[in-house]
Each structure stands twice: as C-alpha cells, then as structure tokens.
Amino acid sequence: MQKATGQTAIGQTATGQTATGQAGAGASAYDATYAAWRRDPEGFWASAAAAIDWAEAPRRIFDPGAGPYGRWFPDARLNTCHNAVDRHVAAGRGGQAAILWDSPMTGRVETLTYAALQGRVARLAGALRERGVGAGDRVVLYMPMVPEAAIGMLACARIGAVHSVVFGGFAAAELAARIADARPKVILAASCGLEPGRVVAYKPLLDAAIALSPHKPDRVLVLQRAQAEAALLAGRDEDWLAAEAAAAPADCVPVAATDPLYILYTSGTTGKPKGVVRDNGGHAVALRHSMAMLYGVGPGEVMFTASDVGWVVGHSYIVYAPLLTGATTVLFEGKPVGTPDAGTFWRVCAQHGVKAMFTAPTAMRAIKRDDPEGRLLAAHDLSRLEALFLAGERCDPPTAEWCAGLLGKPVIDHWWQTETGWPISGNFRGLGLFPARFGSGGKASPGYEVAALDEAGQPLPRGQGGTLAIRLPLPPGCLPTLWQADDRFRESYLAAFPGWYNTSDAGVVDEDGYISVMSRTDDIINVAGHRLSTGSMEEVLAGHPDIAECAVIGIRDSLKGQVPLGLVVLKSGVARAEAEICRELVALVRERIGPVAAFRDARVVSRLPKTRSGKILRATLRRIADGEAYTVPPTIDDATILGEMEERLRAG
Missing domain, CATH: 3.30.300.30 (ANL, C-terminal domain)
Incomplete structure (x- = not known):
C-alpha cells in the first residue's frame, strides 16, 4: 500500500518545527499547529494522511459537495485492518504485544502479539466470508470485554463489512431495535458477561432480541465462556472458536475511504436509536494523528483505556487508535472498585508499564470514595505512567485536583462525543502541554473551530455562555451522517444553527480559548x-x-x-x-x-x-x-x- 503525499511531515508545523518544540516568536507548538490548520485545512489533513497506508492514496482531500456537509478523502481506498494489524507485522514487529487482556473477573492476564492477532483476525474474517459476509454487509457484536470483541471488529474491517457493537447485556428490546436497523447477516456474541458477584447470560437476551426483530440474521457465532455456556439453536447458531479454527484465512479487502467502517448507536430523542456512521478513511487518519498529538503515545508504548467496546471510547482508544499506531492496548474486564478493590487501576498501570491512562471521572470518584487517602496506590510503581486522561462527562475540579495530588502527573480533562469519535478539545502532550485549568476541557483540537452561540446562532463574545457548536465542515473522523438517515442527521445536528454542528452541550469559550462544558443544553435550569x-x-x-x-x-x-x-x-x-x-x-x-x-x-x-x-x-x-x-x-x-x-x- 502507498502513503499519501502531504505538504508537511506528521508531527511538524508548517514552519518545520517539531511538534514538541517552539515555532515562531513566543508562539507555542500548539498555537502554531492550530494556526497551520486554520491557514490550510486540506494541507493539514493531507499531511496527517501520510501516516496511513493507502491502496489508492487520496488525490483530493475534501469534497464539499458530497453528503450533508462534505466528505474527506473521496477518491482514496484503504483497509483499516491492514493499517491496524498487518502493516506492523510486515514491518517486523509481529512479536510485539498488541492486546494485553487483563481480567480480574476471571483472574487471567493474557498477551496477544500482533502476529497472533493477525492470525486470529484473518481466520475469523474467513469464517465470516464463508458465511456470506462481504463488503458493505453488517455484523452486530454483542460482547463483553474479551479479546474476541476486538478480533470481531477487526475481522469485519478486514473484509469491508460494517460492524455494529452493542453493549453486552443490553436489554432485548434495545438490542432488537439495533438489529432491525442495521440488518446484520451475522451476529457475533458471547454466552455471557461477568459483573462483580454475578454472571450475566447474554444468549437468552440475544435470542429474545432476534425473536422481537423483524430482521433475522443468517448465522449467530457464539463464544462459549466457561462461566455459562449457552445452548445453540440448530441451523442458526455455531460455536465461534470452532468456526474460526476451521476457516481459511481471509486477506484484507481495500474499500473506499468514504465507505462505512462501523455503526454505533446512540440514544435519540424520538426513542429510535441514532446510528452514528464512521467512515474508513477519515477515521484512520484522525485517530492515528490524535495518538501522538493528544496522548503522546507512540509505537510500542502502552495505553490503558478503562472503558468498554460498547461505547465510542472503546472503539476509538481501546481498539483502533492504539493499534493504528502500533502501540499496545490494555483490554480490561473489571471495575474501578470491587475487582478486588480501589487499587485495581494502579495495579494494571504498574504491571503493564502503562504510559497513558484514560477513564471517566465517575471511575475516579468511585476510587476517591473508597480510598480517599490513596493508600492503595502506595503498593504500585507508577513511574512509567505519564498522564491521566478523563472524558465522558465534565470532571469537577475537586476530583481533578485529587487525582493530580495523588498521582503527581498531568491530569487532562478532554471533551468529545460519540458523534465526533475523537476529542473536540483537550491538552496536547505531543505539542507541549499548556497550563491546565481544572473544570475546563482544554483548548480546541486542530481541526475544530468551537464557539458558544446564542439562540439566534450568532457567536457570543469570549467568556459568555451559550450552546457550544463546531463550524462546518467537521474534521476527519467525525460522523459524516447517520445510518441511512441523512435528513435525520441534518435535523438533529445542523438545522438549529446553519453552518454549524450543534453539540447540544452548553458551555463557554474563555478569552484564552479554554473550553468549559457545563451541562447538556437541556440541563440548564431556569430559576x-x-x-x-x-x-x-x-x-x-x-x-x-x-x-x-x-x-x-x-x-x-x-x-x-x-x-x-x-x-x-x-x-x-x-x-x-x-x-x-x-x-x-x-x-x-x-x-x-x-x-x-x-x-x-x-x-x-x-x-x-x-x-x-x-x-x-x-x-x-x-x-x-x-x-x-x-x-x-x-x-x-x-x-x-x-x-x-x-x-x-x-x-x-
């Protein structure tokens, strides 16, 4: 596969200064990089695209006439699985750990190298192909936090199929609504998930969901777990591992950069779930770029994202971004407290040499509640941990201050959404950190122009609160539309403020460009x-x-x-x-x-x-x-x- 040609090398500003250095008189690397994007957005993203292998490199970076607001890399072709797995093996790094599965729920810790990951993904992709799944077909995954969840996602990407992960244990009616909307040919599921003190049987929920859905899958592959094996329905259900083992490996299939990689459903105000679409090209470029710029994580380094593959955080920063980078990702099956105690995150970081950790503020509040003095931290060597990232909800300053005081490391609150797929704002370890302000989600990522708008859609002066919005076009990696619902996409996100994407978050952009998200717009109260x-x-x-x-x-x-x-x-x-x-x-x-x-x-x-x-x-x-x-x-x-x-x- 080829590299895209760009105007500047990845990790450099337009002036040629390295991303961690200074550029211009008194200007920070962040300021220079943000200015370079503003000056030449297409050149900026052409440069970022050089970090991706392309079957057909993009000659055109952005088409403003396509889709609801335009499409990125409209003439390019690539395969996301090749970029996340195969190219690292080809580069001689097949023996490096790709996934570290750490499961306090089962007491197991296992390592999957890039070479082993490639073998399993290729065989599962072959099994899907043998069951009639091809480019553009959908596959629903209903999985706990086990390596097979990532293997299933990557296997779909390998043959150009579109995956849709539904959080394991979701109620049957909600799962049925997603099956009805995505119309999958195959469903990949596990027999059960594990919660502290209980086993959650997935198969009865899945069977009920299929019965409720007007669409029925052709096949269901079930990963049998020792904690609760499931009965298989003859003619429809098969044992996952047996099907995988018997299949011939499948090669990577290049697809259009604008073809969908996955659908991730998020709640809609009408009660019908909204299928957020992620394309292949923009997604790969944005996530690969974000790893160095935001998180400071490079090839061979370890990232621990304590989330779930059912959520966008799991898609972006457990699976795709670390693997696109050639990093090692920790896949954690447990809870911040109770598996076995409030020191489990620190044990994971120490045991696996984690460089960057990412979790939700609520997890840190749970740890603070159970271990307010941080005594459980003392048993663990966190010398290799360089930063803690928080997202998913606004982090209150007392929690951020407690984390910073406990760890003695940068604590970075950053803001993004299922729809954007990667951070709208943050602090940038690859561009030299600027001073943190607890309570703020940092400054806008290069690629995003953020403003607080009044009710008429006019940008407010800095420091005044309103509805936070992003000027169109959205950068690569953000949703281009909703699944088979362009009009609903326009209605939901673009209609309120023409020329802007409405985040539905209320907040403020201050004089220095720091963005603070205070609440959803429907959580502003009128007293x-x-x-x-x-x-x-x-x-x-x-x-x-x-x-x-x-x-x-x-x-x-x-x-x-x-x-x-x-x-x-x-x-x-x-x-x-x-x-x-x-x-x-x-x-x-x-x-x-x-x-x-x-x-x-x-x-x-x-x-x-x-x-x-x-x-x-x-x-x-x-x-x-x-x-x-x-x-x-x-x-x-x-x-x-x-x-x-x-x-x-x-x-x-």
Missing part, C-alpha cells in the same frame, strides 16, 4: 428567569470534604419555575448527620454562586443511577423528582437504584 448551570453548583458541592460525588437537577417549582436539588453521595466512613451536611452544602452554594441560585435542598443518597459508561442519569432523576412517568433507560448500570431514588426524591 425565576435566571439561566443557571447545574454544573456550576455541582462543582461547589463536590468541593465539600465529605462529598464523594453529586448531581444537581432542576425540579418544578410553582413560584420560580425550577429550583435546584442536590443529590450527594458521602465518602466512605463519613458518619455525620445528614441535616448538618445539607445545611453546609446550602451555605456553600449561597456563598459561591449566590442567593440567585435558590439552592435550598440537598439529600444524601447511597449512590447515583448511571449508564454503563458512567454518566449520571440526570433526566431520569428529574422526571422522578417531578412525579412524571419514566422508563428505565436501556443504558442503566443497575436499575435497582431507581427505587431508592423515588423514595428519596418524592419524600420531599
């Missing part, structure tokens, strides 16, 4: 005509020494329209009276934000309801507090907590 951010109040509550984590929601009030209600989880060992703590919290908000916030009520709860990716279910909490009917969200981690929430929220 007696004052628009107030629940994120600002959460920041104050999280600063109280007894609080492990918190959420603030707006509830209906006959006088003021809405008033804020604080829900707080106490740190382990705190035994003070709830009324006393709540009085202190009310006083803190009054002191820090002012009486305009009308914050008069806080309640202690044992835990907060969250999605499996760690996001607090604020909209559900708001409906419960307002006495409205609600449905149990399909993404909820543990639905049993909702009973306690009803009792606590409706008691007042």
Whole structure:
C-alpha cells in the first residue's frame, strides 16, 4: 500500500518545527499547529494522511459537495485492518504485544502479539466470508470485554463489512431495535458477561432480541465462556472458536475511504436509536494523528483505556487508535472498585508499564470514595505512567485536583462525543502541554473551530455562555451522517444553527480559548428567569470534604419555575448527620454562586443511577423528582437504584 503525499511531515508545523518544540516568536507548538490548520485545512489533513497506508492514496482531500456537509478523502481506498494489524507485522514487529487482556473477573492476564492477532483476525474474517459476509454487509457484536470483541471488529474491517457493537447485556428490546436497523447477516456474541458477584447470560437476551426483530440474521457465532455456556439453536447458531479454527484465512479487502467502517448507536430523542456512521478513511487518519498529538503515545508504548467496546471510547482508544499506531492496548474486564478493590487501576498501570491512562471521572470518584487517602496506590510503581486522561462527562475540579495530588502527573480533562469519535478539545502532550485549568476541557483540537452561540446562532463574545457548536465542515473522523438517515442527521445536528454542528452541550469559550462544558443544553435550569448551570453548583458541592460525588437537577417549582436539588453521595466512613451536611452544602452554594441560585435542598443518597459508561442519569432523576412517568433507560448500570431514588426524591 502507498502513503499519501502531504505538504508537511506528521508531527511538524508548517514552519518545520517539531511538534514538541517552539515555532515562531513566543508562539507555542500548539498555537502554531492550530494556526497551520486554520491557514490550510486540506494541507493539514493531507499531511496527517501520510501516516496511513493507502491502496489508492487520496488525490483530493475534501469534497464539499458530497453528503450533508462534505466528505474527506473521496477518491482514496484503504483497509483499516491492514493499517491496524498487518502493516506492523510486515514491518517486523509481529512479536510485539498488541492486546494485553487483563481480567480480574476471571483472574487471567493474557498477551496477544500482533502476529497472533493477525492470525486470529484473518481466520475469523474467513469464517465470516464463508458465511456470506462481504463488503458493505453488517455484523452486530454483542460482547463483553474479551479479546474476541476486538478480533470481531477487526475481522469485519478486514473484509469491508460494517460492524455494529452493542453493549453486552443490553436489554432485548434495545438490542432488537439495533438489529432491525442495521440488518446484520451475522451476529457475533458471547454466552455471557461477568459483573462483580454475578454472571450475566447474554444468549437468552440475544435470542429474545432476534425473536422481537423483524430482521433475522443468517448465522449467530457464539463464544462459549466457561462461566455459562449457552445452548445453540440448530441451523442458526455455531460455536465461534470452532468456526474460526476451521476457516481459511481471509486477506484484507481495500474499500473506499468514504465507505462505512462501523455503526454505533446512540440514544435519540424520538426513542429510535441514532446510528452514528464512521467512515474508513477519515477515521484512520484522525485517530492515528490524535495518538501522538493528544496522548503522546507512540509505537510500542502502552495505553490503558478503562472503558468498554460498547461505547465510542472503546472503539476509538481501546481498539483502533492504539493499534493504528502500533502501540499496545490494555483490554480490561473489571471495575474501578470491587475487582478486588480501589487499587485495581494502579495495579494494571504498574504491571503493564502503562504510559497513558484514560477513564471517566465517575471511575475516579468511585476510587476517591473508597480510598480517599490513596493508600492503595502506595503498593504500585507508577513511574512509567505519564498522564491521566478523563472524558465522558465534565470532571469537577475537586476530583481533578485529587487525582493530580495523588498521582503527581498531568491530569487532562478532554471533551468529545460519540458523534465526533475523537476529542473536540483537550491538552496536547505531543505539542507541549499548556497550563491546565481544572473544570475546563482544554483548548480546541486542530481541526475544530468551537464557539458558544446564542439562540439566534450568532457567536457570543469570549467568556459568555451559550450552546457550544463546531463550524462546518467537521474534521476527519467525525460522523459524516447517520445510518441511512441523512435528513435525520441534518435535523438533529445542523438545522438549529446553519453552518454549524450543534453539540447540544452548553458551555463557554474563555478569552484564552479554554473550553468549559457545563451541562447538556437541556440541563440548564431556569430559576425565576435566571439561566443557571447545574454544573456550576455541582462543582461547589463536590468541593465539600465529605462529598464523594453529586448531581444537581432542576425540579418544578410553582413560584420560580425550577429550583435546584442536590443529590450527594458521602465518602466512605463519613458518619455525620445528614441535616448538618445539607445545611453546609446550602451555605456553600449561597456563598459561591449566590442567593440567585435558590439552592435550598440537598439529600444524601447511597449512590447515583448511571449508564454503563458512567454518566449520571440526570433526566431520569428529574422526571422522578417531578412525579412524571419514566422508563428505565436501556443504558442503566443497575436499575435497582431507581427505587431508592423515588423514595428519596418524592419524600420531599
């Protein structure tokens, strides 16, 4: 495969200075790189494309007339699996670890080298091909955090098939909706997943989902796990490992850069899931580029992303970005606490020589709650860990400060979405870190122009809050559209502010370009005509020494329209009276934000309801507090907590 030709080498600015050096009088490497992108966007991305192997290198970088807002690398061809696996073996690095599977749930740690990964992926791709799967066909994966999840994704990419990963354990009705929309020829599944203290049988859920769906797959390949083997349906179901072992290996099939690599479903406001499409070319270029620029991780180095392949973080920074780079990725089957304790992340980092770790703020709050003094860290050597990255939700400053104080390493909060696929903003280890500001998601990544817009879609002056939006076109790696729904894409993301992509996040871009995301736009509350951010109040509550984590929601009030209600989880060992703590919290908000916030009520709860990716279910909490009917969200981690929430929220 060939390299794309570009105007400047990867990791260099237009002036030729290295990415970690200075460029221009007094200008930082970040400023120079961002300016170089602004000056020549196509040249910038042509340069980044030089790090990818192409079957047909791009001659045209961007076509503004294609798709809802344009398409990247419209005349190029490549294979993503070749770029993630085969080229590293061909370069003589087949013996390097590609995937380190660390499973406290099973007590196993296994290494899969690039050569071993290539062999397994090629055989599974062959098995799919023998079952009629070809370029453009869809394959749904319903998997726990085992190596086969990544192998299945890469096998699809190898033959040009489109994969759609559904979080293992998703409810049957939600899985059925995704099967109906994607119309897969084959489903790849495991017999079960493992949670602390329980085994989750996947196969009965999958069988129920297929029964509900109007579309039926031709075949289901099942990875049988020792913890719960599944009964196979004759004529449809097959043993995954047997099918893989019997297949002839398949070669990589080049596809158009604009062809879809995967569909990842995210919740839609209509109740119908939205299928976010990721293309092959822009995805490979953006993720490969982001690894050095943002995370400072290169070939042979180890990245630990504590997420799940069911979410975009798992797609981007467990599987594709590290492997496109030739790095080693840790695939972790466990929890931040309870498998076995709040020191498990530190054990993983020390044992595997992790250079960069990436997780959600909620995971760090759980660790802080169980081990507030960080005593469990002392047993582990983290000398090779260089930075901790946080994303998935806004990280409150007290949590970021606790992490930084505990680790003595840079703690980088960065902001992105399922739709963008890689960070909109952050701090840039490959460009020389600028000073962090806890509470902010950093500055815009080169490729993104971000502004806070007013209700008329006009950019607000720096420092004023509004709806955060990205000027079109979106950079490579972002969704080009929704699966078979261009009009819905335009309606959902482009219609509100012509010329801009609407993130539906509320926040501010300050005078220095730091971006702070305070809440979703529907989490801005209106108290007696004052628009107030629940994120600002959460920041104050999280600063109280007894609080492990918190959420603030707006509830209906006959006088003021809405008033804020604080829900707080106490740190382990705190035994003070709830009324006393709540009085202190009310006083803190009054002191820090002012009486305009009308914050008069806080309640202690044992835990907060969250999605499996760690996001607090604020909209559900708001409906419960307002006495409205609600449905149990399909993404909820543990639905049993909702009973306690009803009792606590409706008691007042």
